Amino acid sequence: MxxxxxxxxxxxxxxxxxxxxxxxxxxxxxxxxxxxxxxxxxxxxxxxxxxxxxxxxxxxxxxxxxxxxxxxxxxxxxFCLGDTGAMAGHSPAPVVQAVTRRLNDLGGATTMLPTEDAAAVGAELARRFGLPYWSFALTATDANRWAIRLLRAVTGRPKILVNSYCYHGSVDESLIVVGPDGRGQSREGNVGAPTDVTVTSRVAEFNDLVGLERELAHGDVAAVLMEPALTNIGIVLPEPGYLAGVRELTRAYGTYLINDETHTFSAGPGGATAAWGLEPDVLTIGKAIAGGIPIGAYGLSEALAATLLARTDLDLVDMGGVGGTLAGNPVSTAAARACLEQVLTExxxxxxxxxxxxxxxxxxxxxxxxxxxxxxxxxxxxxxxxxxxxxxxxxxxxxxxxxxxxxxxxxxxxxxxxxxxxxxxxxxxxxxxxxxxxxxxxxxxxxxxxxxxxx
The missing domain is CATH 3.90.1150.10 (Aspartate Aminotransferase, domain 1)
Structure with missing residues (x-):
């Protein structure tokens, strides 16, 4: 009804x-x-x-x-604007010019080699969001997936905690909701789940610190993956003190915090993280930062990056499960540089x-x-x-x-x-x-x- x-x-x-x-x-x-x-x-x-x-x-x-x-x-x-993907407007001139120059004048849609544009985008994202190290994907979904793998690796913990009715693309671990009995259950309509989502995930309601602590107390949560405000189920804003409480609890229970700013980037040039003074360990984003050209990115804190790079047992270069051939390609990074520097400005x-x-x-x-x-x-x-x-x-x-x-x-x-x-x-x-x-x-x-x- x-x-x-x-x-x-x-x-x-x-x-x-x-x-x-x-x-x-x-x-x-x-x-x-x-x-x-x-x-x-x-x-x-x-x-x-x-x-x-x-x-x-x-x-x-x-x-x-x-x-x-x-x-x-x-x-x-x-007013849809590609559900945030075209927040810069459709085909903004600086992005069109940057992509045209990359493809027509310079050449190279994909090369598996770095460009100066990529470094400039990483520096700009660090300036805006406060996390110093960045890596690229083609979607925010992939950025979330790769961040989850990294945090499972460094914690040795199997589970990810999300908010009920959250949105993190098609990340398998996120398709869990709080059921009528207060326990986690698969979200209705979940397609082809590789395993029971309650095996991989825990769930708490947004704005519910008591529920969050109850789930973190199990000691098996590698990371809390959350939007600073829910967006895709309709905007649900954080109550006073909630986000500070999340950060306090995650630190107390040795759990990393991922802020997914793909939609909440609308809060300002540094998203909700900058606007509200948040301190995540990882930040994921996509869609809007390249003016409609497919891109995703994730930023890491200084401490987390150092921990990961010190782990010689983790294959971060070849087949360790983090990365994609087209990620960080010259076209998407050229588009992102133009969009961030010339379109989605302060x-x-x-x-x-x-x-x-x-x-x-x-x-x-x-x-x-x-x-x-x-x-x-x-x-x-x-x-x-x-x-x-x-x-x-x-x-x-x-x-x-x-x-x-x-x-x-x-x-x-x-x-x-x-x-x-x-x-x-x-x-x-x-x-x-x-x-x-x-x-x-x-x-x-x-x-x-x-x-x-x-x-």
């Missing part, structure tokens, strides 16, 4: 059917493209692209800044966060106008509205606050009027190119949707 979101379900169903019909009528070329994709598994390049509110995905043709145009000629104001973040604050303020006013029991959460340049008030404080509460029917209606209504949100939830992300006028446009459409919904 959907959550009680304060809306009339019959009216919602009628409006949703109308919007889905409008969506299909206006996008014959997208529909045809989807039907022709016979040799794509699920008719899409990646199966999660079938998470669409309206029955089939939009096939896009062009993307620049915070605008997308589809094959039917519709332009969209993009002034850019100031603009993005200010724009997001305006977005959140406007949302709260509209929701209050229509008397709905919803809330709004902001994480730097990232804003999300939730079908619950107060906002959920744990991942399990956040999952329970979902309302797929209502979410799909709002996403389709917005898309039909030229506005895109992240398809997995009600997240809006600001790019450097997002303006106050863009925010006002979203709010006008959003207000119209609520007016119809509550009439």
């Amino acid at each position: 959907p959550t009680d979101s304060g809306v009339d379900r019959a009216r919602l169903a009628t409006l949703a059917a109308r919007e889905r019909a409008t969506f299909a009528e206006r996008r014959p070329r997208s529909a045809a493209a989807h039907q022709r994709a016979d040799h794509l598994f699920g008719r899409v390049p990646m199966t999660w692209m079938n998470k669409t509110a309206a029955g089939f995905p939009i096939t896009f043709e062009t993307a620049r800044g915070n605008r997308i145009t589809d094959v039917d000629g519709h332009e969209y104001l993009d 002034p850019a973040f100031e603009h993005m966060i200010a724009t997001a604050t305006g977005f959140a303020t406007g949302l709260r006013k509209i929701i209050a106008t229509y008397g709905l029991p919803w809330s709004v959460s902001q994480l730097g340049a990232r804003v999300e509205y939730r079908f619950a008030d107060p906002a959920p404080r744990t991942g399990t509460e956040s999952a329970a606050a979902a309302d797929a029917e209502l979410e799909d209606f709002l996403h389709t209504y917005l898309a039909n009027r030229g506005v895109l949100l992240t398809p997995f939830h009600n997240m809006a992300l600001m790019a450097p190119q997002t303006t106050a006028a863009d925010v006002e446009r979203h709010h006008a459409v959003f207000a119209d949707a609520l007016a119809e919904l509550t009439a």
Whole structure:
């Protein structure tokens, strides 16, 4: 059953059917493209692209800044931004120029050799996040996987602890949630798990220090892998003292702490780690730092790096299970250098966060106008509205606050009027190119949707 979101379900169903019909009528070329994709598994390049509110995905043709145009000629104001991958905007000029120079002028898409760009990116990441040593991957998922292997090696402990309903890509150890009995269980829908996730993992609710200590006390946890704020189940912000408590407990129990900043990078130029003064042993990140070009990276503390390099029994060079042939390639590191040095800068973040604050303020006013029991959460340049008030404080509460029917209606209504949100939830992300006028446009459409919904 959907959550009680304060809306009339019959009216919602009628409006949703109308919007889905409008969506299909206006996008014959997208529909045809989807039907022709016979040799794509699920008719899409990646199966999660079938998470669409309206029955089939939009096939896009062009993307620049915070605008997308589809094959039917519709332009969209993009607040999805590749679910953070395009937080710098689509095809930012410095990144395009850097990639073009690398491929066209200098050559070498992959060489298995270092470049000066890679060293510059490592230095910039160290400056921003405070961890001195960096290594590269192609996705944040891989960065998390490799960090986990390193920390299991140095601790000799088998388990990883995560938060219930966390998001760390497709890392096997992260697909665990707190069950109704308070114990860990496999997350619903987990595909082809290589082993029972409770064998490899422990789980605690976000914002629950008592639960965290109970799990750490077993003495078998190599690392806590966490986002400083949950994001992919809807934004769940840390309560005062929680993150400091996590750091205190991990140190007390000899457990390493990994901050996954792939989404929480929206908190500022150094992510939540810099914005909130955090001190992880490892930091993982991906998506946004290369302006949309595939990349992942992980940073290590001074002490951890020294410990790892002193372990002559660990094969960190050849077949030890850490690394990939295309990781750290010249194209992705050139893109990351351009993006970090010229696009996602301190002034850019100031603009993005200010724009997001305006977005959140406007949302709260509209929701209050229509008397709905919803809330709004902001994480730097990232804003999300939730079908619950107060906002959920744990991942399990956040999952329970979902309302797929209502979410799909709002996403389709917005898309039909030229506005895109992240398809997995009600997240809006600001790019450097997002303006106050863009925010006002979203709010006008959003207000119209609520007016119809509550009439």
